[in-house]
Amino acid sequence: xxxxxxxxxxxxxxxxxxxxxxxxxxxxxxxxxxxxxxxxxxxxxxxxxxxxxxxxxxxxxxxxxxxxxxxxxxxxxxxxxxxxxxxxxxxxxxxxxxxxxxxxxxxxxxxxxxxxxxxxxxxxxxxxxxxxxxxxxxxxxxxxxxxxxxxxxxxxxxxxxxxxxxxxxxxxxxxxxxxxxxxxxxxxxxxxxxxxxxxxxxxxxxxxxxxxxxxxxxxxxxxxxxxxxxxxxxxxxxxxxxxxxxxxxxxxxxxxxxxxxxxxxxxxxxxxxxxxxxxxxxxxxxxxxxxxxxxxxxxxxxxxxxxxxxxxxxxxxxxxxxxxxxxxxxxxxxxxxxxxxxxxxxxxxxxxxxxxxxxxxxxxxxxxxxxxxxxxxxxxxxxxxxxxxxxxxxxxxxxxxxxxxxxxxxxxxxxxxxxxxxxxxxxxxxxxxxxxxxxxxxxxxxxxxxxxxxxxxxxxxxxxxxxxxxxxxxxxxxxxxxxxxxxxxxxxxxxxxxxxxxxxxxxxxxxxxxxxxxxxxxxxxxxxxxxxxxxxxxxxxxxxxxxxxxxxxxxxxxxxxxxxxxxxxxxxxxxxxxxxxxxxxxxxxxxxxxxxxxxxxxxxxxxxxxxxxxxxxxxxxxxxxxxxxxxx
Numbered sequence: 001x002x003x004x005x006x007x008x009x010x011x012x013x014x015x016x017x018x019x020x021x022x023x024x025x026x027x028x029x030x031x032x033x034x035x036x037x038x039x040x041x042x043x044x045x046x047x048x049x050x051x052x053x054x055x056x057x058x059x060x061x062x063x064x065x066x067x068x069x070x071x072x073x074x075x076x077x078x079x080x081x082x083x084x085x086x087x088x089x090x091x092x093x094x095x096x097x098x099x100x101x102x103x104x105x106x107x108x109x110x111x112x113x114x115x116x117x118x119x120x121x122x123x124x125x126x127x128x129x130x131x132x133x134x135x136x137x138x139x140x141x142x143x144x145x146x147x148x149x150x151x152x153x154x155x156x157x158x159x160x161x162x163x164x165x166x167x168x169x170x171x172x173x174x175x176x177x178x179x180x181x182x183x184x185x186x187x188x189x190x191x192x193x194x195x196x197x198x199x200x201x202x203x204x205x206x207x208x209x210x211x212x213x214x215x216x217x218x219x220x221x222x223x224x225x226x227x228x229x230x231x232x233x234x235x236x237x238x239x240x241x242x243x244x245x246x247x248x249x250x251x252x253x254x255x256x257x258x259x260x261x262x263x264x265x266x267x268x269x270x271x272x273x274x275x276x277x278x279x280x281x282x283x284x285x286x287x288x289x290x291x292x293x294x295x296x297x298x299x300x301x302x303x304x305x306x307x308x309x310x311x312x313x314x315x316x317x318x319x320x321x322x323x324x325x326x327x328x329x330x331x332x333x334x335x336x337x338x339x340x341x342x343x344x345x346x347x348x349x350x351x352x353x354x355x356x357x358x359x360x361x362x363x364x365x366x367x368x369x370x371x372x373x374x375x376x377x378x379x380x381x382x383x384x385x386x387x388x389x390x391x392x393x394x395x396x397x398x399x400x401x402x403x404x405x406x407x408x409x410x411x412x413x414x415x416x417x418x419x420x421x422x423x424x425x426x427x428x429x430x431x432x433x434x435x436x437x438x439x440x441x442x443x444x445x446x447x448x449x450x451x452x453x454x455x456x457x458x459x460x461x462x463x464x465x466x467x468x469x470x471x472x473x474x475x476x477x478x479x480x481x482x483x484x485x486x487x488x489x490x491x492x493x494x495x496x497x498x499x500x501x502x503x504x505x506x507x508x509x510x511x512x513x514x515x516x517x518x519x520x521x522x523x524x525x526x527x528x529x530x531x532x533x534x535x536x537x538x539x540x541x542x543x544x545x546x547x548x549x550x551x552x553x554x555x556x557x558x559x560x561x562x563x564x565x566x567x568x569x570x571x572x573x574x575x576x577x578x579x580x581x582x583x584x585x586x587x588x589x590x591x592x593x594x595x596x597x598x599x600x601x602x603x604x605x606x607x608x609x610x611x612x613x614x615x616x617x618x619x620x621x622x623x624x625x626x627x628x629x630x631x632x
Contacts, residue, residue: 015155017033017034018159019156019481020474020480020481021135021160023132024058024061025061025100025279026060027277030474031043032143033479035482043471043475044139057471062075062096063127064079064082064096067092067094082095094118094120095116096114098278101279102114103124103173104279104304108170109169110630125173125176125177128181129177129181133182133183136153136182136183139156159192159480160178160192160195161195163197163274164197165281168581174194175194194609195481196283197281198272199608200472201473203294203487204475205464213466264289265287268286270285270434270436271425271436273422275439275441275442277306279302282302294486295489295536296487297430299533306441307414309414313409317389317406326376337367352446353404354451356407358404360402361397361402362399362400384400391403391406392406415452426460437453439464440469441469441470445469484607488538489536490536494533495563495566496563497527497562497563498561499525499527499572504522527562532567533564539606539607544601546600548599552597556587562579563580564577584628585601587623599616600615611627612626
């Protein structure tokens with residue numbers, strides 16, 4: 001492996017401002033900082049609308065399209081407009097929420113479809129592009145207002161956050177959506193960088209000062225807060241922190257780094273647990289002083305265990321009480337009322353706590369009660385009596401009354417998954433002597449989750465929760481955009497390589513792989529490893545390989561890339577090895593009189609995305625190289 005530090009993503013034009021978009025499963029937002037004032041992070045303006053008891057620093061990731069599939073609105077505006085539509089009309093409109101999780105699926109392509117609330121299908125790439133175009137418009141408007149003149153998009157470096165456990169196709173899909181949205185032109189790819197959510201959180205957390213966090217291990221009061229009153233029961237968005245008058249929406253990342261930083265010593269290790277709406281991402285970092293560069297110690301892990309798992313459990317509970325046939329029909333026939341019911345559940349979900357004794361009441365929309373009577377011929381109350389579901393009763397005020405045990409039971413499967421992942425991670429030999437565990441993301445505010453993490457750790461690490469826990473990733477993504485080289489070493493999530501022909505060696509190669517060509521014996525399907533799963537890769541480090549066109553007239557070389565979760569791979573035909581990408585070398589214009597043309601490729605694996613560059617060795621001319629992970 002050769003180390004080339006000239007990583008193309010981190011040089012390039014200089015930008016005036018960095019705008020980061022945290023595209024979350026349940027809520028989204030943007031923040032920005034000017035390169036001249038990097039310690040001054042501005043979070044987006046207040047959103048119109050909002051739910052009681054929920055800070056609207058971010059907006060719900062909901063999108064509404066008109067009946068003829070044109071973009072109408074995003075966030076609270078989409079939700080409120082959809083809610084106010086007449087039911088006869090609303091069934092023609094396309095309303096989508098929690099759609100980001102679709103990118104976590106295995107067979108993602110440019111043609112992947114999403115289902116709107118009315119059951120109609122739309123192309124995922126269009127929805128993601130509409131959402132990004134919305135954020136582009138909002139951010140440009142805010143920057144233009146601030147500048148007093150129209151702000152030019154070419155002066156912006158954009159950052160989009162994605163879960164670290166996402167595979168390459170999902171990252172490429174986000175990039176394609178950004179091109180489609182006009183966020184950046186396809187010919188200046190370096191204007192957009194993909195940030196990994198827990199990495200962004202890590203970059204922000206290592207700069208935290210004592211008054212900006214809560215140490216739940218010691219339950220110490222920071223800044224006059226008692227931890228219990230501050231870390232409330234928020235799930236998908238941060239509750240508004242108590243602020244002094246001079247703190248506006250602009251947050252200062254202290255230059256004179258405070259007490260937590262002074263406690264971090266060279267080589268200290270910490271874990272970031274990013275608990276969002278859709279996924280939970282675990283990252284292990286080691287700090288390198290004095291610059292505070294970070295080194296990843298173990299490949300990112302986690303899974304689809306975000307707070308929406310609790311919503312699914314609630315839906316399962318409703319199916320148990322009222323019957324899945326009714327719930328399915330109700331969602332299609334009264335989609336806006338279903339959204340209402342889930343909003344009512346969301347606010348009660350935030351009130352769940354380990355020591356809670358009084359019941360939680362959930363308002364059932366009138367149309368639910370009415371439609372159920374029409375559908376079944378008896379009342380909701382009758383259904384509850386008949387259902388034998390423990391701890392859920394009907395209250396005379398027309399509400400579902402949930403005993404705290406019933407609510408806690410809805411959290412259990414999701415929290416169990418997270419704790420299992422954490423336990424597995426802490427059992428790894430690389431993950432020892434962890435000084436801090438940072439709990440971030442909207443779900444990190446749940447006291448039930450906090451307690452479970454505390455019980456699992458038994459005091460092995462200090463648990464730190466930043467005050468503005470729902471904005472941690474957003475602010476970290478801005479810092480990452482200002483200095484993408486802060487993470488010096490990453491771990492490869494998979495083993496990557498290509499299939500090649502090698503000289504056949506008797507006794508070493510299996511006979512069924514032998515191919516005789518012009519009297520020479522070759523072994524087919526040999527896996528030529530570029531990089532091994534969980535291998536350390538430095539930023540800018542490249543893997544070099546040379547390829548020769550089969551015929552002098554060949555214009556394009558196509559090389560299939562294979563990957564596996566295993567470390568040792570011998571052949572591309574082994575179980576668990578799959579074709580995952582295509583390296584395309586455009587060699588037009590490199591024709592030469594030389595007998596053999598050699599194209600040298602450099603692949604970079606140390607960044608948040610895999611990149612390729614290529615050169616024609618004879619002429620030193622650059623060859624257009626691209627890797628496609630979506631066409632598989």
